[in-house]
Amino acid sequence: MMTPGIYKKYFIDDFFNTMFKKSKAYTYKLDEKGVITINYIERKLGEQYNPVAIATYALGEYNKYYDTRSATAKNLFLSHADWLVENAIPKKDFVVWHYNFDWISPGYRCKAPWISAMAQGLAMSVLIRAWTITGDEKYLSTAKLAFNSFKATVEDGGVARKDKKGYLWYDEYVCEKSANVLNGMMFAVISLHEYWEVTKDPEAKELFDEGVRTLEANLKRFRLELGFFRYSRYDDYLLIYSGEKYHKCHLQQLRYLIQVTDNKTFKKYLALWEKADRIKGKRLFLFMKLYRIYLRIIQRKVKKEWERRKNE
Numbered sequence: 001m002m003t004p005g006i007y008k009k010y011f012i013d014d015f016f017n018t019m020f021k022k023s024k025a026y027t028y029k030l031d032e033k034g035v036i037t038i039n040y041i042e043r044k045l046g047e048q049y050n051p052v053a054i055a056t057y058a059l060g061e062y063n064k065y066y067d068t069r070s071a072t073a074k075n076l077f078l079s080h081a082d083w084l085v086e087n088a089i090p091k092k093d094f095v096v097w098h099y100n101f102d103w104i105s106p107g108y109r110c111k112a113p114w115i116s117a118m119a120q121g122l123a124m125s126v127l128i129r130a131w132t133i134t135g136d137e138k139y140l141s142t143a144k145l146a147f148n149s150f151k152a153t154v155e156d157g158g159v160a161r162k163d164k165k166g167y168l169w170y171d172e173y174v175c176e177k178s179a180n181v182l183n184g185m186m187f188a189v190i191s192l193h194e195y196w197e198v199t200k201d202p203e204a205k206e207l208f209d210e211g212v213r214t215l216e217a218n219l220k221r222f223r224l225e226l227g228f229f230r231y232s233r234y235d236d237y238l239l240i241y242s243g244e245k246y247h248k249c250h251l252q253q254l255r256y257l258i259q260v261t262d263n264k265t266f267k268k269y270l271a272l273w274e275k276a277d278r279i280k281g282k283r284l285f286l287f288m289k290l291y292r293i294y295l296r297i298i299q300r301k302v303k304k305e306w307e308r309r310k311n312e
Helices: 015-019 051-068 071-086 117-134 137-148 182-199 202-222 243-261 264-276 282-311
Strands: 026-030 036-040 046-048 089-091 094-096 103-105 108-110 160-162 168-170 223-226 229-232
Touching (some): 015 051, 015 243, 036 051, 051 117, 094 137, 117 137, 117 168, 117 182, 168 182, 168 202, 182 243, 202 243, 229 264
Antiparallel strands (some): 036 046, 089 094, 103 108, 160 168
């Protein structure tokens, strides 16, 4: 195990703004303790504590602290790490962070309270960094309990699930759903690698390797190829392209995984999707107009399906 000191920067630098760019759909602010809250205006959910938002904001402040040794950045980082410690919900021999609001979108119907492997993993990435810069065992002990959620199946309240072919997935949405989400899976796998780097827990390496095996075998399911338009998909259910934000995130995640695995399949898809990222101009504009029509049709179809299930 590492001794307290300072762990590396998170691989996405301005992480919160990457994931939560300002939008008409929501605004955000810091509460009285300096912890980020999201106001979901479009969905009329009010101000909410979102575990992924809290972890991504924390990691952004950590990177600022790493670069500058700013006391302000350190304090903001630790205020978010403290929120994670204080709001960890005990479940058997592990802890989880709840989303205390419903989330319904194409392919996903999450009823509060629900959990996420992405949130569990990102919280671990925050907490191990908080431990390395403070030496305070509360952060490491909470990270260890969060790690245990990856050893527990979804049926047992954890975030791990095996598909029919025996591949192990870490679910971004642990709720009623129809798909596997690529960015959420890769964030979870990367966090398992970071946890292993700090703790040298062999079980973490095993779960990381299982996640790599799943991604290697299933990345082909996340290819969106519609004529000239070739991109990564958000998930493996609907033909929903990842959007510029998530596509660039997929590229960054693959670069990290290549660095630590030298995996040939990851290199193949990085090359394919870097090429797709360079598509610009009139063809892309025309495709996007047609694609938005398709997406509206899909959203109506999925909404009707959720209503049907609700009334059964």
